[in-house]
Amino acid sequence: MSLALKEATKMRDKPEVEPARSHSALFAGTGSESRESGAGARSGRAERSPSLLPDLSGEAMQTGDNPPLVFLRRALHYTGHWPAATKKRPIRTFVLLYIKQGGGELILDHAPVSVKPNQLLLLVPGMQVIERSAALAYWDVYYMAFQLMRPARSVGGRMLMPCEPNAFMRAGDVAVADMHVVERLVGQMHDDGADSGMVRWKRQLALAELLYIMMSEQGARRGPASAPEAVRRCAAYMDRHYKDNIRMDELANWCGLHRSTFTRHFKSTMGMLPSDYLMHTRIEAAKAILPGAGPLREVARQVGFCDEYYFSRMFKKIAGMTPTVYSRTVGERTQRKERNGNVLKPVNVAVTYVDEVDHLIALGLLPAVVPSDRREDGQETVIPYLKPHIAHLPHIGCELSLDLNRLRRLSPELIVAGRFMKDWGVTGFHDIAPTHYYAWEVDWRNVHRQLAAVLGREAQGEQNIAQFDRLVRSVRDVVFPACGGRTFVFLESTREGVRISPYMSNGGWLLYQQLGFTPASVVSVNGWEHYVTPEAAADLPADYLFVGQRSGAASIHRRLLDELARRRVGRRLIELPRYPWGKGGPIAFSQGVRLILSQFEKIHK
Template identity: 45%
Template sequence: MNTKTPATHGPVDDDRSGRLIFSLKEIFHFNGEWHQQARRRVVRSHTIVFIREGSGTLTIDGTKYKIEKNKLFLLTPGMLVEVSVDAGIPLETYYLTFTMALSTRSNQAWSVSEVEKIPLINYGEIAVQNWMQVDHMIRRLHEGRDAKTGLLRWKQQLGFEEMLYTLMEEAKTNDEDSNPLYTMERSAIYMDKHYADNIKIDDMARLSGLNASSFSRLFKKSIGMLPSDYLTHVRIERAKEMLQYSKGMREVSQNTGFCDEYYFSRIFKKVVGIPPSIYVKKNWNTDSARTGRELKAVRVAVTYIDEVDHLIALGLLPIAVPNDHNEDHTEHIIPYLQEYLQDAPRIGCEQTISKDLLRKLNPDMIIACRFMRNWGITELDKIASTHYYFWEVDWRNTHRELAKVLGQEEKAERNIEQFNRQVLTARDTMHKRAGGKKFVFLEMTQQGIRVSPYTSNGGWLLFQQLELTPASVVTDNNWNQLIMPEEAAAINADYIIVGRRSGSQQVYNQFMAHSAVRKKKLLEVPRYPWAKGGPIAYSNGINHALSLFENMHK
């Protein structure tokens, strides 16, 4: 089926004086057997061609390029193109056509002139590293193709410009790769991702087009240490993270690129100053890491579960905290933070937050998300100085904001750094077993089964952080996609993550009763962080998912 969208417009700053104005004309989507005969065509408009599936050849001005999955091409008016698709292989592709002009101002008057090429981007095939992000952007543009109102069309245009910006950033990165210093940064990134492999510095030098001596010299100039020292640093940092969750030195050494646990222990002591066994006892076997007794009490009241998580992660115990919901909608203490909050005064849950209790507690500050106002929780600033923040799925932005307000910036950066290392460890482990496999996160609710979108809590963790492949049913931002149990059981996914919300037992039972479900790989996860949470919840979520995953593949 072919579909298209009307034109939308918007300006973008250009490197020259003036502003580039893009006009998105049409979006076509083709999915099926390609029956057209190969013949030359002249390109009439600036065109982006994104191949999602297919095989064949695209000839542009006499140069042949392979048609294959996740290839992207940028065409300019006047180019001669010829498409040849291999017989019997379905083709799925998006075509985006647009015009471009440069708006300049002279003597308080504006003039518009045509522009032949987008700056920073070479036309033809574009190397895209983050193809998943580009794919989501293009599909989101196609979903909004029927925008009628000015506001929706403006949103469509912003999405188009965001995609062009992403392509420019990709092109900039590719240009930087020709610079030796940027090549060193790419080598460091490679070590960050493949530290568990048998990496040889001589091989990396050869791939960079340099001898080992020149490579080491340029690497130290760019990164600040020799490549061998940097690789050791990365491996030891990953080992520190693994030691928190792993049972033995042998497992850690094998997963961080060391030949055996004895060599690992010797290098660990050389770098850290103490053996790994002492490091574990010193950092992870203390009561202070698991109880709230050493938290610093502060006269700060928080009104939402995520905020409790943030403050405890910053080493602070609030003067007042909210409750959580039980399955029957009664209120109880937040389960995964219970050990910290036994004696903390509780002020209700979401819409039932009690301002009278807040007044009696007389806090110095209240922290509240802006959406609390939509629940009727207003005029908190009449009780105490109130800091309102915008909620984001990516907890790290909120964590930095709250840490700045509370004077805990250094602690926040340590929390974020630890989480990022944890993500890398989990990502490497899961990709070795399930690279290319399709995942979906299903939330059992009282109304039906929600397919958690790419931008939800669970989607952010699975698809954006762990970089697992979403099943085709996963949308970008449709939080209201509810399906019936029989539809959920038929989803084409290799792994199904299952979470349950309040009142969902009947829907869950219906889903689990389907025979098709029992043939799939199921990972059942707790409510946090898949529905709510902050740094502690997300850290627990990764550990829990990784534990389930490893047990499944023993």
């Protein structure tokens, strides 16, 4: 089972259409059999046309326009026992898994799916899969990797464009009424016949028939998408592909609506015309890259404008100033009280934890009262990476040592606190001012949305999240060619010892769930008490070691670094600052993503 999923993590670096091949192999160390066959014809890579909607085109197949073409790239059959382990796999291509027998659980993008006999699963590119095999479970699994393309109009002819992963059909556990048909078609794709053109064609037809059955049955259950749902998917598409030449009539056709009807539904759902939404998305993207981004014409090109003068005119209309003035007055190099192009608005709100300060500043708000943080030696200090914004503000102490008497004297109109404060025994906020308690989550975006709603900054909150998601995608595209398939461990020096940070920690969320790095086998899902000695840490089976430090752990951290230096681990060692690996919000996590990029660029010059 694990090897089957592992194949899906490799497919991104394979040719888009592989020549057919068939051979046998053995599971390493398990004595289990593996059979493999593939199908397809050699093909060059089609160049993208900026005038098309390649990722939306997959949606058209649901309305009968331009049905997709499927290319089987690899078919494998795994049988045998597999040891109990937790492994994470990023999926690079479309994959069908037919599990005839097995035991355990798969977590597909945080959604747990219990493994059961005669189960059909669809995995799509970009999906993160955590595999938890039951101890010594016997597996009988069929794996089929395929490519989904759609004919599209191009200048001078037609071309094949890849389909959007989520536009194909709903991923995950797929229900098919007649599983005997599924078993028959899967068997045809794994037929051991001679690797001739007719056999490959037979496999292609079997895959196409299976996908047709899956889509038709899922479509019958789901019914046509509502207009608001289609509009939201169009808006999400514009968020991702604002650089492209997006035509509103193509979006309307994709939704199956007349252009005027599409425009009316879009304005009703999103609050503005689709053309205005696209323009605002492009201008917000320009704000993110303007400071120090180079010539204006290059900035315009990067966000989808062909004409720098038209870009300047639209920028001034939406942002209230020209790009040049914006870059000079509110750029990141000179900003002190500015964030995302907006001067911070003072609000009489007291925040009680580091993360909340980060969230408010990202939302364009300057709190009236802020907490301190702790240095590595345990002494209180101003939050380092937010110091330019908050050094002059009144501080009320840190965590368990909050000065509630001083907070009362400062008379805030609202207090923001995490529910974990109650668990720590820090109470009494309601006696001072109305208090909003939020539920802390590893995924800061959920907390950000919650606080944005409370403070009336929903639009800014969504912009911050979209900007972060774009940043993660861009960094992932750069880093993966150098380290895809390698394993990672995040070590934290704490007062109790060197902790192997779990998958569900702050650092784990960013490294494993967002950037898609593969955790080493020693990384647990949610084990916060997994400690090792500095000597054992140096021997961990991982290609890269990330090392961070919590407050009060200076001596342990020095021992760890000394041991790693003695073992000459240097080239694969990356030291991380405290933010966002221990604390932080959107600002810290964005800095963390950029740090990862800079460190990998140094290592892989």
